[in-house]
Amino acid sequence: MTTTHEFWLAGRRASGEAEFEVRHPHDDSLVAKVSVPTDAQVEEAVAAAAAAVPVFAATPAHQRAGALDHVAKRLAERTEEIARLITAENGKPIKWARGEVGRAVSVFRWAAEEARRTNGETLRLDTDPGGTGRYAIVRRFPRGAVLGIAPFNFPLNLVAHKVAPAIAVGAPIILKPAPATPLSALVLGEILAETDLPAGSWSVLPVENAEMPALVQDTRLPVISFTGSDRVGYQIMDSVPRKHVTLELGGNAAAVVLADWNSEADLDWAAGRIALFANYQGGQSCISVQRVIADASVYDRLVEKVVAKVGAQVTGDPYDEATDVGPLVDRKAAERVESWVEDAVAKGAKVLTGGSRDGAAYAPTVLAELPADAILATAEVFGPVLSLHRVEGTEEAFAAVNDSAFGLQAGVFTHDVQTAFRAHRELEVGGVIIGDAPSYRADQMPYGGVKDSGVGREGVRYAMDDFTFEKVLVLTGLDL
Template sequence: MVNEDRVTSVAPVLARSLVGGSWCGEGAQIDIRDPYRGAVVGRMCVSTPAELSGALAAAKAASAVMAAMPGYERAAMLQRIADSVAANAEEIARIMALETGKAIADCRTEAARAPATLRLCAEEAVRIQGEHVPLDGSAVGAGKIAMVMRFPVGVVAAITPFNAPVNLAAHKLGPALAAGNAIILKPSPKAPLSTQKFIEAVLDAGIPEGAVNVLHGDDIAPALVTDPNVDLVSFTGSIPVGKKIRSSIGLKPVVLELGGVGPTFVHHDADLVAAAKASARNAMQLAGQSCASVQNIYMHSGVREEFTEMLLHEVDSIRFGDPLDVATEVGTLIDEAAAVRVMGMVERAVDAGAQLLRGGSRTGAQVSATILSDVHPSMDVASQEVFGPTVTLQQYQEIEPIFRKISESPFGLQCGIYTNSLDLSLAAIRSLRTGGVIVNGTSRWRSDQMPYGGVKDSGAGREGPKFAMRDMTEERFFVFN
């Protein structure tokens, strides 16, 4: 029950390939373990080359069916899918908590967001618009009628990460179907079980055979994204893998939602209470495993002591523990190897002179809330994505030089700034080369309908139903002479 002090476990799940409407699993099986207890909670069937070929053929055939489906039918289908996912949300959330180590409260939130995301996609399915192009501006165009229309690209290959396995799958599956495409989904091998239950719910809603296919295993990914039957690749994950994908697929369009270093500013005129609470929570939630998590806090020297004290107080109130305990706010990292990597970054920073204000310890896959001050920008805990519950505190007198450094850095996902100054807010918006600037909010703020994504090494293209559908369709220009 939802109100239990501790959520009970569920039956082991087998994640299988979905090819043309049929579940199959001929390949090797891999254990999926609970990162908190180490117990096996399910298994994943690694997809074979034959399953890849079958999925490509099924998606290619289904793409014609999806393209011919009227928008209102696609919208109705997505509403049915949303209803089915919502009906299975509690089971999806429990499985997610077991396989990822995320707190059950966060898993329930995600399982509720996924159907909401799908409903947004349903609404956009009937809003795919082109535009009239006036040609009277030149003699050659006078008297002619011209339009631009948008058509589905065909087959979308979507690769999703472990940190939000269900809602991010919804962010790819929903827009693909809404735009009239077929999709081949490859979930993270670190979190395939909740995706299995999500896709089962999708199929229960009734969809054309082959419109949704699922493959498992990282070894299958290169052949998937480079296959000529795939018309667009949508990837959410690490920067190195994103670069490999982009360099391997030639002129094929690609949408990349990659990493960042979570810069958030606290200016001298900020609401310090709000800034401290939001910064602490958005640094630690999901154990820091969000590409936009608050990682680097830049605070004006005039509020350094007061803000630091408030931040530490808020961090101390966050409950780390058993992901299945409903009182837990932060669970584990995805596995012990990830925790070891994070601790290595923290230890190198301390060895180089950073001051450890909180945390800096590890138990298995769980890392304590860690706050570092006196951090030099060159330390990898500041200059590289940590992807763990770790935040650095850096002070400034003049804010413009920090703006320039962020704009010149390889990262450009989102930036938060707390200030009551309209002039400073506009300066941040105009000068920070990032995908988003959140005024009086942190770098991690996101709503599911917004255009979410980055620039530079942080990605290309945008997530969010309307904006993902723009990427998953192609323009076609026509003229009536």
């Protein structure tokens, strides 16, 4: 008999009156049942978070850092268990799931370090006569309780990117995991419950998406951190214009291969990285390679290598150690990808490899001659599909990258340091990766986009800034 997982209400276990099922994307088998909080329990969690705001903000740094250290340690100790749980609920290959746990360990470790060294700054004010004898201390304080809304594609690490910075600054957090993948977040709740964090400082509420607007509108949650689709993200922002909202949204990331990246070793590296990061996580990453923009002088050789390396990606059971590409999160997602590829082909695109669906799995796919009016040309596919584009020169390549409503990250394969700085200056994205695919992310670096890819930044210290505001203390009559 399948056990029903309880949720975490103000730091303690609780169960509601209803439940929903979590199913394994690979074979639709039942993984678990999850209890859903009632409206009264949601209200209790929010009230507890609001009440905890002054208490949590006043906790000493060592207490918050110690709790974060404990979480990092326990996640590391339970890596294999949690990785298998991620694979069960999300369908990502086990090797990628282990990597996700490792990244979450790093996020909590970074948050512990930042909690200890966040000291504010001091300012002399006697730089003008009116400031004689005055000195300022600037510190950051929590804006209030945080509503963290996490997606399904990284059910532990993107949860970590909301929970860890909130704890580091002493901001209570209500976490809403994705309904498809709540189990990793609930295990994180188990670990948080082992710490001495104040009551009400955190809750994990697996509410259905239909119940989310009530949480979004609640004035006791003045900060919202959302990761997900641009459509939902901007709906949230537009609905609460007076809240502090950070959005980490989608993209259609480009990998640019320029003329100077032209040796066989260069092209092998680029093709391998493109093939890997167009298909890792089943393509369900905001910075998966979706567009390959290659200079005409290297295009033909690169295409041959990309097609071969994409075709060599091993698909199948995500629990198999050899599997590179597992299923999408559900059959509906795979059917959508299938329909978008069919739309592209109907409009003139050519399938060089892949192009088939099996249940919730979609074969790693490469398209050429993608027409501008295809859905895949402008939207985020969020699946294992990439398109190849020939350009003449750097200017045309960079213009192609910028010809998008999105701007999350871009990868530029070049050896020229001047071109690297030009890319940094000209590309309309939140991050430029030189010599690699756009899919690289270090969890301590600022991560986020421009245009329809969102506002604000994740990356532990940068999220801590988003969750807090500066407050100045001016001392008067000092002999400086």
